[in-house]
Amino acid sequence: MIDLMRAVLIIACLLGFVAGGAQAADFTAKDVTHSLFQAKAGKPIDFSGKNLAGLDLAGLDFKGARLAGVDLLGADLSEGIFKGSDLSGARLDRTTLTRADFSGATLEKATILRPSIYSTFTVADTNWTEAPKFTGAKMAGAKLFGRFDFADFKGADLKGAQFTSRAPRDENTSLAQVGLFSGDFDDANLEGADFTGGRLGFASFTNANVKGAIFNGTDLTRADFSGADVTGADFTGANLDEAKFTGAKGFDTVKGFGQASNTDRVVR
Structure with a gap:
């Protein structure tokens, strides 16, 4: 009788744990794969608002699927193809990308926080492919944080x-820095984007719209802003060692240039 009661208590605790934890995904990986395989041209599958958290969806072609508001927390999306898909408001935190x-794709107001991307931990050993x-x-309006x-x-x-963490627990630690080393932002619209404290050495912003963007305390070593519109951008506390601003528009309106470091090494 005691053993039976003990078993009942254990089961009750397990059920309570599951109920109090993350909800199970609405579909299995097999369900998603089958649906995508059956999708017809011009009729994208609609997973909007669904919970696909934790699923192994690696290598799948989503064929422009509707994924607005979908929860992909912790899902494996490596080598996945999301060309033209609608992921507005989607949660891609801690996914494998x-x-x-x-x-x-449309990722307006989506969150991509702390994804797993690289097989190595240091930039020097990173495989850029x-x-x-x-x-x-x-x-x-998207929020991205991590490497x-x-x-x-x-x-x-x-x-x-x-592109920055606002979490108090990350203050003054390496975890508070987004890694965008050698990121390619050529011709991108970055108006009002926030890169505070980020690591953007060798990043390229050629011909990009950087109006009002925030680079407070950002490492921009050898970053290239050639031909970019930097009107009103804020570089307070940024490291501009050999940063290139050749042909940049609105350079005379940037903020915090006097408080940036290595400004004598800026290329104009």
């Missing part, structure tokens, strides 16, 4: 995007 392709692509993506070194944001709309 190795070689994922979001070219032309593992970086995800966001070429031409619509990402206005995105070598990521391709060429031509993306990142107006008002936030």
